[in-house]
Amino acid sequence: MEHEPTHTISGRTAAEIADGVRGLIERGELQPGDPLPPVRSLADTLDVNRNTAVAAYRQLAAAGLVEARGRGGTHVADRAAVPQEGFAADSVLRDVATGNPDPARIPDPSAALARIAARPVLYGEPVIDPGLEAWADAWMRADLAPEDLRLTITSGAADAVERLLAQALVRDDAVALEDPCFLTSIHTARLAGYRVVPVPVDEQGMTVDGLRAALEQGVRAIVCTPRAQNPTGASLTADRAARLREVLADHPYVLVIEDDHFSMLSRQPFHSLIGPDHRRFALVRSVSKFLGPDMCLAVTASDPGTAERLAMRLSPGTTWVSHLLQRLVLALVADPDVAREIEAAGIHYAERNRAFTARLGDAGLPTASGDGLNLWVPLPVPARDVAEQLMRRGWLVRSGDAFALDEAPAARRLRLTVHDLDDADAARLAADLAAAVRAAGGRLHPTRME
Template identity: 80%
Template sequence: MTLEITGRSAADIAVSVRRLIEQGALGPGDALPPVRTLADSLGVNRNTAVAAYRQLTQAGVVVTRGRGGTHVADRSPVAQEGFAVDSVLRDIATGNPDPALIPDPSRALANVVGAPVLYGEPVIDRRLEQWAREWMGADLAPERIELTITSGAGDAVERLLAQALVRDDAVALEDPCFLTSIHTVRVGGYRPVPVPIDDEGMTVDGLRAALDQGVRAVVCTPRAQNPTGAGLSAQRAADLRAVLLEHPYVLVIEDDHFSMLSRRPFHSIIGPEHRRWALVRSVSKFLGPDMCLAVTASDPDTAERLAMRLTPGTTWVSHLLQRLALALVTDPDVIADIEAAGAHYAERNRAFAARLTAAGVPVTAGDGLNLWVQLPVPARDVSEQLMRRGWLARPGEEFALAQTPAARGLRLTVHDLDEPDAERLATDLAAAVRAAGGRLVPAGSD
């Protein structure tokens, strides 16, 4: 392979590698020669080979893995959230809220009219900003808050990473991880560093190890972690803040996507002395995915850089949408509906967890729209068995960054199942575990 790469300058070497990739001689994941080997074979200075690989890395063509070498970037698609297309199976993998529990915006639409917004005007609706400052300020020191509006949490995280990182920078992600975060990091050309999680969220040792590897950003879900439903305890959050004390300039992004629906208190890993941080809260889980709006509170420098990527005339969020969101979240009836929806999701997940535990598959319900089922056998085998029984579930491998026990899980969306379907799914899932070679655990046993 080394002899097929040609060129005397960094640019020519980079072009040669790209040509090999385009022709199919090099495929996703294939290793490139070590820098010294390549330089010796081409008769060029080692710095020339380094510069060629740097060009390829910055272009997203290759990725570096430290001592693991340089490899052709994997451009295969990442699994996406939502309904499966054209499936005849009962989809229990959607991650969607119940449409019956999304507030009807019809009445609120009458309140969104107002003066037209022109180029050069503030990107945030003044009244929404006032409301959002109180909403975010309840969990952060008010004097530290600068607000930005984006088109959803995924948009906010993408822009936050882009304003702080360059390709091949390392980003700490929870493992298992939210699919959108995996996709964002891959498309951005960043290097994901997995941080294991348990029932209390990110582990302290995992975050410390990621920081030791030089991560420049950390993406954390403080509650209703997707896919597991884990949430930070007060003690875990304090321990993580202590670890971050020595890294005040690492960008910490908290994605509190479930916010108003959560049954758990909010605990932040952002300490009072941390210099680069952002708290993101979307409205999509309680007002509906089509309400593409999120509020980001951050330190002033991060807010300024983020705002530069939301210049009026290009990518600011529609003020009509902002006014509609405000009209909904300030309506007492809508607030009551959101509270009832949060209680419904929690109750349905608890009920199914109890049903599944009684069937021999022990489960503890977390927070959020989904239920995470840890399995004694590979999740892919169980999901295949479920398909034979008419169910479509998401295996843990789709959310895993590393081949750890976290990959042995299923994420189920069960809050919309009626009682007969819930009973049938519990029975079929227990049978699927047994057919995949797993042992069922009798109810009440340790």
């Protein structure tokens, strides 16, 4: 039974109305699940334009405080913790929802640690270690068309993307995100109050029609994953990237952020949205997938203006990333033995994913292997029903709706992280997944053995 609210919403502008509702939620006068007045009713009560009420609700939805339920109206959002990457705490189930790299495939930094000792770095010195800067400059320039680049080091890709958006957008500005989308990007946009415009992703990455529609809606920034898109595993083809650049040619001042998170591990060539004449751009590459999530460092290559504003966003907080960490990263990536380990890890992830998709195909669940750490498995029935059945069989999985901006396409998808399963466990998971689909009322595809 829904709580009966005893609140009074007030305000004349969208910001005032949104702040008023926020205050009611913070004071507990509005509880999770409580309905808000319909837009027309609220506008009439406050004697404001209907668009003002719409904008207020949009701000609240972008901040994650309310949720729209279609004809069911707008309700106060549940305060349940938002999904995050990583292991599920205190679970007795076998966790194949982590999104983690294989710890056995992360290079051991012990030997490199002994080589990085140097004099202390003091305030006022260059914020990028010279050795890392030289290596990173060559790494980034190899894949970017614009010639005038500036480098920035941040505490990981999520830190870079959040600061890049913050230097370009204000609350209620529109940002284009892939749909389905990386969890951190969804949370970043929601907490900052940006208006998210979904851009569908297919097997070749961000769609041309989706990007065009987003630009027509006035987005001021675009976040794109050029390869190993999380969760789908899609990578931009050369043709798709070229067509996207054509669309962007008429919008050179829209900030394009490319998050090439899988970089050195990817089995796919890099194709960029950023054309030679685009004026506002940033290519972000972190080391977390191949050197480990605890190695919180990312390199950003951007146009000079964006780099300057990004540096200003860093100044009030983390002025620079530890030079010890920077030197450690350089010592690892410049080591030929580590380079071979990274190459072997990329091959391992691709081979294990391909092997598991073959098992799924044999079980009647055809799936594309894609690129990256995860598989995006299509289902004939709702993913939540299959996830529940799998829990009864000892598996913890993640349903696709956690990654969705528009839930409909992702509601029948599972994202699985299976690269660390041995053959026996992989065979058991494939069989259990097929059984879970049947138990949920789904029909499997005919298999080659039938």
